[in-house]
Amino acid sequence: MHAITIDQPGGPEVLVWAEVPDAVAGPGEVLVDVAAGAVNRADTLQRQGHYDPPPGASQILGMECSGTVAALGEGVSGWSVGDEVCALLSGGGYAELVAVPTGQLLPVPAGVGLVEAAALPEVACTVHAAIVMACHLEAGELLLVHGGGSGIGTFAIQYATALGARVAVTAGSAEKLEACRKLGADVLINYREQDFVAAVREASGGHGADVVLDNMGASYLGRNVDVLATEGRLFVLGMQGGRKAELDLGQLLVKRASVAAASLRARPPAEKAAIVAEVRAQVWPLLADRTILPVVDRRVPMAEAADAHRLMESSGHVGKILLAR
Numbered sequence: 001m002h003a004i005t006i007d008q009p010g011g012p013e014v015l016v017w018a019e020v021p022d023a024v025a026g027p028g029e030v031l032v033d034v035a036a037g038a039v040n041r042a043d044t045l046q047r048q049g050h051y052d053p054p055p056g057a058s059q060i061l062g063m064e065c066s067g068t069v070a071a072l073g074e075g076v077s078g079w080s081v082g083d084e085v086c087a088l089l090s091g092g093g094y095a096e097l098v099a100v101p102t103g104q105l106l107p108v109p110a111g112v113g114l115v116e117a118a119a120l121p122e123v124a125c126t127v128h129a130a131i132v133m134a135c136h137l138e139a140g141e142l143l144l145v146h147g148g149g150s151g152i153g154t155f156a157i158q159y160a161t162a163l164g165a166r167v168a169v170t171a172g173s174a175e176k177l178e179a180c181r182k183l184g185a186d187v188l189i190n191y192r193e194q195d196f197v198a199a200v201r202e203a204s205g206g207h208g209a210d211v212v213l214d215n216m217g218a219s220y221l222g223r224n225v226d227v228l229a230t231e232g233r234l235f236v237l238g239m240q241g242g243r244k245a246e247l248d249l250g251q252l253l254v255k256r257a258s259v260a261a262a263s264l265r266a267r268p269p270a271e272k273a274a275i276v277a278e279v280r281a282q283v284w285p286l287l288a289d290r291t292i293l294p295v296v297d298r299r300v301p302m303a304e305a306a307d308a309h310r311l312m313e314s315s316g317h318v319g320k321i322l323l324a325r
């Protein structure tokens with residue numbers, strides 16, 4: 001098969017489409033003939049040598065894909081050759097073939113194309129695990145999503161709106177804020193021009209954010225705790241602004257607030273399977289009835305993954321960048 005390979009960590013130019021040994025489905029896995037993969041921010045870190053895949057995972061980049069089941073490993077039931085699927089991966093998605101544990105497979109949602117389905121597994125599983133399973137976001141609450149124009153952000157806005165929450169977003173341009181508004185966000189904050197703490201307080205009559213979904217980490221920690229409402233929950237997904245910062249426990253005590261962080265990729269397979277099962281039951285119907293739409297910035301040929309990484313690193317996109325075969 002062909003896959004994107006990396007000889008030495010480095011810039012986007014190290015991503016080379018080359019022939020590698022075929023992926024093979026082990027026991028409890030299916031082999032997927034990949035129609036498309038998608039780029040995640042973490043892929044750019046892995047390419048630079050700053051983010052190793054979990055033990056036992058493929059060294060090939062790619063944390064999600066869509067495609068057609070090409071073969072079944074030993075002991076697999078419930079899936080057939082020819083099924084159209086998408087999958088949450090621990091690695092291996094930038095390739096023509098990938099082996100996937102059945103617990104991480106999802107059918108392509110009704111009404112979604114095979115290629116665009118590659119935009120869904122990582123954002124749906126990450127956002128559901130964070131705002132529903134961990135933070136218990138409720139109808140009527142206010143969710144603040146940092147980086148509203150990101151792959152994660154564009155999904156979170158739609159999902160939280162569908163759950164009956166009100167959504168505030170930060171983004172770095174008027175164009176991205178407008179895209180967020182169209183997806184359902186109603187408090188729009190340009191982080192280059194406005195202080196998000198003051199803007200959220202003003203928009204919520206002083207209440208603050210009940211849940212914050214954060215991609216920045218250290219550089220936003222203080223202000224994220226500041227913006228939390230009483231009994232607010234801060235969930236840190238990314239560390240684009242660094243990993244170490246001071247936490248004011250006094251503020252958490254007074255607010256009875258909490259701070260959590262998690263990486264989906266590092267979770268054991270059984271936990272991933274539990275998240276995937278919830279996503280299939282609770283999120284897939286919202287895609288099938290078009291309450292939530294995949295947000296795809298563009299499709300780039302998989303062999304040109306270097307261009308897709310350049311685009312992501314310039315933040316010139318809204319939503320997901322797909323790598324189509």
Ligand SMILES: NC(=O)c1ccc[n+]([C@@H]2O[C@H](COP(=O)([O-])OP(=O)(O)OC[C@H]3O[C@@H](n4cnc5c(N)ncnc54)[C@H](OP(=O)(O)O)[C@@H]3O)[C@@H](O)[C@H]2O)c1
Pocket residue numbers: 039040041042122126146147148149150151152153170171172173176191215216236237238239240262263264265312315319
């Ligand atoms: N923990 C997990 O399991 C998990 C899973 C998936 C993703 N993630 C994390 O979630 C984040 C989004 O991932 P993605 O793949 O969707 O990436 P992405 O599409 O590249 O989004 C990154 C976003 O960060 C925004 N940004 C940059 N500086 C900002 C700032 N100061 N304030 C607010 N936003 C800022 C950029 O938008 P602007 O143009 O507006 O600056 C861009 O939209 C990443 O940090 C990623 O590592 C975590």
